[in-house]
Amino acid sequence: MTGSAENTEVSRAHFASGGAGAAIERWTLRNGRIEATVLTLGATLHTLTAPDRTGATAQILLSTDELGAILGAARHYGTVVGRYANRIADSRITIDGEEHQLAPTGGGVTLHGGPDGFAHRIWAAEEAPGGVRLRLHSPDGDQGFPGALDVQVTYTLSGDALTIDYRATTTRPTVVNLTNHAYFNLSGEGGGDILGHLLTLDAEEYTPxxxxxxxxxxxxxxxxxxxxxxxxxxxxxxxxxxxPQLRAGGYDHNWVLRPRPADGSPARAAFLEDPASGRTLEVLTSEPGIQVYTANSFHGAVTGASGVPYGPYAGVALETQHHPDSPHQPSYPSTRLRPGEEFRSTTVLRLGVA
Structure with a gap:
């Protein structure tokens, strides 16, 4: 595939003509045969369309236009989750000797930033070269986290690659861990399960x-x-x-990626291929870990745009991030952010055909 960010067409419209959807914008990025849509609700990567080996295009993300389903518990279809992606044990953190109680999400943890995390917010959006830039202000004490956090997420489509760029600054020492929670099915949304997809991870270790x-x-x-x-x-x-690690019926684990470049540039983390369609997805990231979740707990409660209910293994999430519970694991890469510093993270989703 060819193309550059300069060739990307960017447009925006209301998500819906009335109700809550009228306050949400849908941004469309189109470059050749690749198209992505982004919602201001949750800074959500809502759809991603790509061709197969015959040139036929399909939408390859689990996706729904039902707002309640987008925000459904533990689903997070394509949303940006934060301010701390994944789990923090006991819903508390200690920074510089001061303990902070976080908003719990159940089960003795705080998951994806709390019950009212970034995935539930409407972000401000503006056009950026080849894409869209979204901004969010999270006040001091939001979900129990210290520091007022200003966050910026930029989606850029250039040829066959969609880049997600994260930035954040804080007014007090805090912890930050951001990721996108899209579920991929390279056969096409609603096209069966992903058990036959071939996955490669650039990781020799994982965190049980x-x-x-x-x-x-x-x-x-x-x-x-x-x-x-x-x-x-x-x-x-x-x-x-x-x-013993597969008692939940599938994968919901973090793999420890091979060392990333010191300059913060993204390196390959994963490669996903659907032998049936020939579609491929290469994931590159500056992050030290990747959480693979195979939608084990999906039981058909949500029906996608194809009209097919999403059951177990309907898609796979490849969440580039720091390791879960890093604030309690001093041997893991730090997620600490202090005033005067900038959190920076980049992930690239590169589409292709085998």
Whole structure:
């Protein structure tokens, strides 16, 4: 595929003509045969359309126009989650000797920033070169987190690559961990499960978890386990193995990526291929980890645009981020952000055909 950000057409419209949807904008980015739409609700990557090996295009994200479903518990279809993606144990953090109680989401954790996290907010948006820039102000004490946080997320479409660029600053020492929570199905939304997709992860280790899905400490090697995706492997090959880490019926784990470039530029983290359609997705990131979630707990409560209810394994989330519960794990890369510093993170989704 060819193209550049200068060739990207950018437009915006109301998400709906009335009700709550009238306050939400839908931004459309189009470059050749690649199209992405972004909602100001949750800074959501709502749809992503790409061609297969025959040139036929399909929408490859789990997606719905039902606002309640977009915001449904633990689903987060394409939203930006924060201010702390993934889980923090016991809903508390300690910074510089001061303890901060966070808003709990149940199960003894705070997940994705709390019950009223960034995914539930309407972000301000403006056109950026080749894309859209979204901004959000999170006040001091929001969901229990210290510091007023100013966040910026920019989506840029250039040829076959969609770049998501994150920035944040704070007024007090705090912790920050941002990611996008899109679910991919390269066969096309509603096109069956992803168990036959081939996944490669640039990671020799992962963080095993307890019953709360909180890492219990040191990294463990993937070699010889169902977590070994160092070479292309069908997602479903070992997903039902008798392994203590697969008791939830699938993957919802963080892999420790190979060292990232010191200059913060993104390097490859994952490669996903659908043998049936030939569509591929290469994920590059500056982040040290990637959470793979295979939609184990989906039970058909949400029906997508295709008219197909989303059941288990309807899609796979590839969430580039820092490791879960890093504030309680001093051996993990730090998520601390202080005044005068800038949080920076970049992830690239590069589409192709095998």
């Amino acid at each position: 978890v307890d019953e709360r899905l909180i890492p219990y400490g040191p990294y463990e090697p993937v070699a010889g386990t169902p977590f070994d995706f160092t070479a292309p492997r069908p997602i479903g090959k070992g997903i039902h193995d008798e392994h």
